[in-house]
Amino acid sequence: MASAYDTTDVPAPRPVSGEVVIRMAGVQKWYDSFHVLKDIELEVHKGERIVICGPSGSGKSTLIRCINQLEKHQKGTITVNGVTIDSAHRHLDQVRRDVGMVFQQFNLFPHLTVVENCMLAPMRVRGTSKQEARDIAMKYLARVRIPEQADKYPGQLSGGQQQRVAIARSLCMNPKVMLFDEPTSALDPEMVKEVLDTMIGLAEDGMTMLCVTHEMGFAKSVADRVIFMDRGEIVEQATPAEFFTNPKSERTRNFLGQILTH
Amino acid sequence: MIRAFSYNEFLFLLSAVQWTLALSAIAFIGGATVGLVIALARTSDIKAVRLAATGYIQLFQGTPLLMQLFLVFFGATVMGLDLNPWAAAALGLTLNASAFLGEIWRGCIQAVPRGQWEAASALGLRYPGLMRYVILPQAVKVAVPPTVGFLVQLIKSTSLAAIIGFTELTRAGQIVNNATFQPFLVFGIVAVLYFLMCWPLSLLSARLERRYALATR
Ligand SMILES: Nc1ncnc2c1ncn2[C@@H]1O[C@H](COP(=O)(O)OP(=O)(O)OP(=O)(O)O)[C@@H](O)[C@H]1O
Ligand SMILES: [Mg+2]
Numbered sequence: 001m002a003s004a005y006d007t008t009d010v011p012a013p014r015p016v017s018g019e020v021v022i023r024m025a026g027v028q029k030w031y032d033s034f035h036v037l038k039d040i041e042l043e044v045h046k047g048e049r050i051v052i053c054g055p056s057g058s059g060k061s062t063l064i065r066c067i068n069q070l071e072k073h074q075k076g077t078i079t080v081n082g083v084t085i086d087s088a089h090r091h092l093d094q095v096r097r098d099v100g101m102v103f104q105q106f107n108l109f110p111h112l113t114v115v116e117n118c119m120l121a122p123m124r125v126r127g128t129s130k131q132e133a134r135d136i137a138m139k140y141l142a143r144v145r146i147p148e149q150a151d152k153y154p155g156q157l158s159g160g161q162q163q164r165v166a167i168a169r170s171l172c173m174n175p176k177v178m179l180f181d182e183p184t185s186a187l188d189p190e191m192v193k194e195v196l197d198t199m200i201g202l203a204e205d206g207m208t209m210l211c212v213t214h215e216m217g218f219a220k221s222v223a224d225r226v227i228f229m230d231r232g233e234i235v236e237q238a239t240p241a242e243f244f245t246n247p248k249s250e251r252t253r254n255f256l257g258q259i260l261t262h
Numbered sequence: 263m264i265r266a267f268s269y270n271e272f273l274f275l276l277s278a279v280q281w282t283l284a285l286s287a288i289a290f291i292g293g294a295t296v297g298l299v300i301a302l303a304r305t306s307d308i309k310a311v312r313l314a315a316t317g318y319i320q321l322f323q324g325t326p327l328l329m330q331l332f333l334v335f336f337g338a339t340v341m342g343l344d345l346n347p348w349a350a351a352a353l354g355l356t357l358n359a360s361a362f363l364g365e366i367w368r369g370c371i372q373a374v375p376r377g378q379w380e381a382a383s384a385l386g387l388r389y390p391g392l393m394r395y396v397i398l399p400q401a402v403k404v405a406v407p408p409t410v411g412f413l414v415q416l417i418k419s420t421s422l423a424a425i426i427g428f429t430e431l432t433r434a435g436q437i438v439n440n441a442t443f444q445p446f447l448v449f450g451i452v453a454v455l456y457f458l459m460c461w462p463l464s465l466l467s468a469r470l471e472r473r474y475a476l477a478t479r
Contacts, residue, residue, distance in 0.1 A: 070380050089388075096386040107381035111399045120395055121385035166381075173385060 014224055019046040020079075021177050021208050022067060027076035029062060036062050037073065038232040044177065049209045051219040051240075054229035055255060060212040063229065064179045067210070068099045081176055097125065100170030104182040106162045108154035108169070115141065115150040118169045125173070133172075140168040144198050160191030164198050171202075178202065180211040216259060220244065228252045267442045272451065278434030279455055285420045285430055288352045290413060293359025300364025302393070305371045315364065322361030328422050330354050335426045351423035351430075359416055366412060370405040371397060407471035414460045414467070421456075431455060 022044040029037040036059050044050060052060050065071040067078060069085060069092055078085045080095045109117050118137035122128040128136070141147045144164035146157075154162050163183055170178060180199065184192045196218050203209060203222050213219065219226050219240055226243040228236045230251045236243070247253050265271075303315035322330065331354040338345035345353070374397050382396040424433035435452035439445050 068384050070383060093386060093388070096384060099384070101381075101384040103377060103381065105377050107375075107377035109378065109381070109396055109400075111403075121387065124391045124395060125386040169385070 017046045020044070021046050021048075021081055022210070023077075023079040024063075024067070025077050025079075027063075027066060027073050027078060029066065029071065029073045029075075036232050037066070040076070040234060042227070042234065044208060044210060046176075046208055047206050048224050049203050049207075049222050050211070050225045050227060051223040052210065052212045052227045052229060053214055053216075053219070053255070053259075054235075055258075058229040059232045060229050061181050064101075064181055064210055064212060067179060068096050068101055070101075097173060098176040100173060100175035100178045102163070102166050102170060102178065102180045102183045104186050106154070106159070106166045106186070108162055108166055110154055113151050113153055114146070114157070114165050117154065117165060118172045121169070121173050136172050137168070140171045141165070143171070143201075144168045158191060159187045160194045163187065163191075163195045167195075167198055167202070177208040177210065180209065180213065182212050182214070184213065184215060214259065216244070228255065230255070264443055265441045267438070267444050267447055271438045271442060271448075274438060275431065275434050275448075275451055275455065278429060278431045279459070281428070281430040281434075282417065282420050282432075282456075283459070285348075285351055285355065285423060285428070286413070286417045289355035289359050289416055289420070292352070292356030293363050293416070296356065296360035297363030297367060300360055301367035301371055304364060304368040319361045319365050322358050323365070327354070327358050327419055328425065330358055331422055331426055347423070347426045347428035350426055351420070351428045355416070355419065355423070358419070359412075362412060362415075363409065366408050367401065367405055370401040370408075373404050374400045403474065407467050407474055410463055410467040410470060414463045417459055417463075418456065 020043050022042070024040050024042040027037055027040040027042075028035070040063060042063075052063065054060055062071055066073045067080065081098045083091050083094045083098075085091055085095055108114075109120065112120065115134065115137045118140060119130070119133040122133040122136055123130060138147055138150065141150055144167055146161055146164055146168075149157060149161060149165070154165065157165065167178075167183075183199070184195050187195060192215070196215060199209070199211070199218070200222055211218070211223075223240050225237055226240050227234055228243070228247075228249075228251070236247065236249050236252045238248075243252075244256070247256060300315050300318060303311045304319070306312050306315075331351060334354040334357070335345065335347065335350040338350060378396055378400065379392065382392040387396065420430055421432035423430055424436060427433070429437070431452055435448050439448040442448065
């Protein structure tokens with residue numbers, strides 16, 4: 001068991017800036033009577049990379065989807081880049097412009113080509129000209145290393161390629177923080193690495209990242225902090241070194257034990 | 263005074279086809295315009311809007327088209343409006359078609375996966391842009407076969423306009439029959455003319471459906 005938590009490859013904690021990009025304070029959410037998020041307290045600093053893990057149904061997706069309000073929370077406050085989410089459309093628009101999201105199922109627009117997928121939001125949300133939007137799109141497609149696929153449709157691409165396009169599409173809006181919801185879970189094993197490598201590249205460039213993932217290798221080598229959720233609560237958060245070698249709670253130990261046996 | 267059924271009678275029936283087509287076209291264009299609004303209302307986030315659209319659809323789907331035509335035609339007179347049969351038929355059919363198209367298109371909009379709405383919203387697109395650039399282009403592909411199928415229904419429905427006195431194909435058939443007393447021949451020809459209008463559309467609808475099924479396999 002100890003060998004699986006081998007920490008020799010865990011880097012020393014990086015200093016992160018004090019600037020808070022996301023602050024969740026006392027956030028609660030219910031689906032009808034089901035209490036899915038219980039008093040969530042979370043601060044994400046600029047440049048920080050956080051991995052969220054936990055058993056199925058623990059509320060990981062719900063938590064990150066509250067940040068860009070794909071799900072509404074009922075209590076508490078969520079502040080992104082100084083803007084607190086309320087019922088004003090203006091605030092929601094601002095938050096969504098600052099927050100990029102990558103989904104498990106990619107969710108590319110099937111009726112648009114790869115480059116059009118990337119151009120849509122800059123043109124229709126930011127009012128960027130077509131030429132400029134294309135230049136931006138090609139820049140980020142090059143960055144995820146698939147510029148040659150620009151004029152294909154998503155359906156003609158492999159899963160790994162589609163997920164890289166989805167990442168590029170988000171980057172075209174120049175987000176301050178990127179949310180990932182199990183970005184590699186829907187991929188064939190041989191394609192996981194190309195997506196993780198793209199995410200590592202982003203991390204190296206200083207992107208603030210919040211990733212729901214069960215890729216513990218990624219957590220060890222990239223995360224500044226690992227958050228463990230269970231039954232709607234943040235049970236434990238720690239540096240990867242601490243988290244994997246010296247988990248504090250029983251629930252975390254059980255979870256790590258289960259992940260190990262897979 | 264019984265006339266024989268001659269080439270002139272046949273030409274009269276043939277020329278009535280254009281009124282059937284014109285009425286169908288108007289009802290389709292009007293119905294599509296209002297129907298899009300109904301479909302959007304039916305899929306709205308706002309409950310009151312959704313309920314109003316549901317009520318509208320149920321009202322028109324739950325009553326006979328003939329009653330709707332009567333109500334528009336005679337209702338206008340009661341309200342002091344002088345609506346000729348042509349306008350009454352066009353209005354009645356437009357309202358009816360909009361309810362049916364609205365319901366068909368609601369299904370097509372909802373057939374676009376949830377993830378598409380979420381991805382577009384996460385990118386910052388607001389409702390109008392999200393609909394226009396992401397949802398509707400995908401919904402249209404699903405919508406074409408059932409819409410063409412509905413057009414066939416609509417062409418046949420225009421025959422009811424005969425009862426409020428609008429001279430389209432069916433009314434023309436009645437007129438010719440009253441003069442010639444050859445119902446089997448006259449209405450046989452009328453039926454063939456309807457068939458010639460509808461059949462190509464039915465074929466098209468079936469073909470589009472097959473093509474769609476292949477594309478989404
Ligand atoms: N729209 C909904 N209505 C009702 N319950 C929901 C809804 N969405 C999620 N839930 C429930 O909320 C809980 C948390 O869901 P969530 O998707 O956030 O979990 P998760 O940690 O992301 O799980 P997984 O690892 O399976 O993705 C689950 O029990 C789920 O069944
Ligand atoms: Mg999830």
